[in-house]
Amino acid sequence: MMGQIKRLAPFIAAGLIGLAAGWLVAIERIPYLMTDSIFARMEAAGAKPNVLGKAVMRYAKGNIVPMANADILARSAILDLSDGPLEFTATPPRGLVDYWSVSVFAHNTDTLFVLNDTQVPEGKTVTVRLRLADQPAPGPGVHDVVLPSARGFLLVRPTMPDRENPAAVAALADALAEHRLERVAAQP
Amino acid sequence: MAGTGSAAAGKLQRATVARVGIWALPDSEVIYFNTESDSNGDPLRAGCSYRLEARAEPAARWWSIGVYRDYFWIDNAIDRYSLTSSSISREPGGGYAVTVSTVPVEGNWLPLGEREGRITLLFRLYQPDPAIMANPESVPLPPVRRIACI
Numbered sequence A: 001m002m003g004q005i006k007r008l009a010p011f012i013a014a015g016l017i018g019l020a021a022g023w024l025v026a027i028e029r030i031p032y033l034m035t036d037s038i039f040a041r042m043e044a045a046g047a048k049p050n051v052l053g054k055a056v057m058r059y060a061k062g063n064i065v066p067m068a069n070a071d072i073l074a075r076s077a078i079l080d081l082s083d084g085p086l087e088f089t090a091t092p093p094r095g096l097v098d099y100w101s102v103s104v105f106a107h108n109t110d111t112l113f114v115l116n117d118t119q120v121p122e123g124k125t126v127t128v129r130l131r132l133a134d135q136p137a138p139g140p141g142v143h144d145v146v147l148p149s150a151r152g153f154l155l156v157r158p159t160m161p162d163r164e165n166p167a168a169v170a171a172l173a174d175a176l177a178e179h180r181l182e183r184v185a186a187q188p
Numbered sequence B: 001m002a003g004t005g006s007a008a009a010g011k012l013q014r015a016t017v018a019r020v021g022i023w024a025l026p027d028s029e030v031i032y033f034n035t036e037s038d039s040n041g042d043p044l045r046a047g048c049s050y051r052l053e054a055r056a057e058p059a060a061r062w063w064s065i066g067v068y069r070d071y072f073w074i075d076n077a078i079d080r081y082s083l084t085s086s087s088i089s090r091e092p093g094g095g096y097a098v099t100v101s102t103v104p105v106e107g108n109w110l111p112l113g114e115r116e117g118r119i120t121l122l123f124r125l126y127q128p129d130p131a132i133m134a135n136p137e138s139v140p141l142p143p144v145r146r147i148a149c150i
Helices: A002-044 A166-176 B011-020 B130-134
Strands: A075-080 A086-090 A100-106 A111-116 A126-131 A143-146 A151-158 A180-183 B030-035 B048-054 B060-069 B082-084 B096-101 B109-111 B119-128 B144-149
Touching (some): A002 A075, A002 A151, A002 B011, A111 A143, B060 B109, B119 B130
Parallel strands (some): B096 B109
Antiparallel strands (some): A075 A151, A086 A126, A100 A111, A100 A151, B030 B119, B060 B082, B060 B119
């Protein structure tokens, strides 16, 4: 019996090492797979890369994102920087929200950038350049976010004062309509 | 769940968050507290009603309590999936009470739906006080007291 165990020991050890390696690879890949899965569902629902989605009320039917915050009138965009950098511009809607932020996530869900409304002087428009390392950096006054790969996600989170108050939600949606995501013009 | 949205969190935590709370923000912006059990340690169930009572509010710029089944909003007739610091009704003393149940109740009601599943309550604290960031366990979260079950 002991002899058999001794003979099998290298194979058992190799199996355990293989399992551990597989586990590490799996947990490394899960964030990418979840991102791709949600992007696929968003695109099936009409989202287009590099286009900032409209600020619309979302409901349980058709909800795509797990554990989403029901109280933000989100605007978001699937990012694809393959054809060049993008710029996001917005004026945080003071007085209409209790909290507003723009955040950028890498393909593997790492949080690359967060800016909230308390970090922006009242009435000031913020500009965020989204680019790859080999794409042109912005000038002064523009936030520079370098993504590690072409795919990423931009999410604007303005809280609704009360999602059951249609007039307040409509006023916020109007203010958010001014947000822009545009391709950066090529330098001459 | 401290470190939920941080790239510095461990790979296992990042994978878990990607599966059940993708694009979470770092602690400086939001701290998330979740539970899938009541104060007795029993799993939350659609057939039961629960009461959350708090004497004080957390020190944060904005907060919300949401309820989820299998990590998604629970469909209901009034399309309510959460209550927030800007919409919740306060008690005279400044605290608040929330009922989470299938059957509607007056006041701060969170619909639980009828279908069984993995029920989660999620507490979000946006821009929490630095003292909370330093010690998230210090937040006085309301106990989830089971009132009755069908």
